[in-house]
Amino acid sequence: MKILVCISKAPDTTSKIAFTDNNTAFDKNGVQFIINPYDEWYALVRGLELKEANGGSVTILNVGGADNDPTIRKALAIGADDAVRINMEPTDALGVAKQIADYAKENAFDMVLCGKETIDYNGSQVGGMVAAFLDQPFVSNASKLDMVGNTATIERDIQGGKEIIEVDTPFVLSAAKGMAEARIPNMRGIMAARTKPLQVVEPSAFENTSEVASYELPPAKGACKMVSADNPAELLELLRNEAKII
């Protein structure tokens, strides 16, 4: 079973969000970068579990510059076999998806796994786009994935509940909570990751279909208005007459 796991680099959840260059660029100063949690905890770990149970390989794919290599090495330390970095600063999801699809087309994977969204751009775009470029079925927001032969049984989130579906390989899946438990790399994994293959591939040509023109921080929150615990009814008065929302 040949599995491709797409990972994105994202600022740690607790990072302070600030912008530079006249609010056109994210301020990376002092920011700790991690593997996007949905890509790591759910897509990568489930991919590794399937490989451990059925044999095969897990390849990591990232689109980014050389400064992403430590993040990619972490994915290798968790247990992936090899990695590919497409050497391009990502600008929009369609461009990233095209690079992923071009690589996946040449290397025939049984499945392409990614997280349901990144915690920085919150797009939920790349998985569906890769599926479209590869002309493969797309299963989004999956919370369980089991394989019997070439057939996957997948639980996916739908409006108001869940659905169990079946699909044959190849397919593209975006992973949500429930797929797997996060793994912490051990020392052996970290040592092994240093020598695992990380191939750098130059991107194919494409044109940006969208780009961030500027960023904006929300207005600072005013002080929290406190209501006495002895008279909670006052809270409802405030919500009705001051905030006017009930």
Next chain:
Amino acid sequence: MSILVYANTAINKVHKSAFEAVSYGAQIAEKSGDKVTAVVVGNADNLDSLGKYGADNVVHVTSDKLDDFQPNLIAEAMQKAAADNNSSIIIFSHDLSGKSIAPILAAKMNAGIVTGAVDLPQTDGDFIVKKAVFSGKAYAHVKINTATKIISLTPNALEKKEFNKSASIESKSYELADSRLKVKEQKIQSTDLPLTEAELVVSAGRGLKGPENWGMIEELAKALGAATACSRPVSDMDWRPHHEHVGQTGVAIRPNLYIAIGISGAIQHLAGVNQSKVIVAINTDPEAPFFKAADYGIVGDAFEVVPKLVEAAKAMNHD
């Protein structure tokens, strides 16, 4: 030219978020003069209401291949509808269905896309859409460079405007590829309003001490006409169903009012709720981080405060 809107349905109804998406399209059309076409896949008994929120016509796609949720095939149908209607802007709701279909369509049409829009696009000069990024901690203004533009709208982000048009309804059966995805079983946990579309949400956390204490939370929600939600530990311990979990790994919501009871306000939880218009925190600990993100707060024991709130809410309903 036209603006095409995917109107999501569930259990024989066009969704509230779909009406928001139609109204969003109609507000863009007010400036551009375009026609607004709503596309509905599957059965719904409230198609007439689409005109109320601004659809000029409704294309009802009928195909037995679309009985189950098939994102690839719906994207294919949307592409055909876009060609039929000469559509330059295509709108989805940024809900679980829009998140599946819109990116497929963007790739098929090589169209620039912004998902999770929170405001109308700016169309003087460049076409720029505002969206929340960094899990609600900032906004990005994203420029779309292509002639065809796809936008998905965050549910409950904008007030839906009424246009009171009477939309003509036309059935279409498109030739679609065979589906490669088979639905075996559906587990609909709730037929109520999905959490992402609720305007008022009452949420509780570990401070409630056990699932047996949720009665008062449900009562408060009922008295306010609100949906219920919970924090991650509560859903992890199975005190409450998984689909109620809001936060970084659960669902992100944007209600008009979010009442957090017995939730400390960890950054991962706030990431899922910080876009709420008004936040209320009720917690025994005056140092709970939630008070920094809240507009209103009560320092007190939920077991004393919530029953009083329920009484007050009931009294208010009788006024």
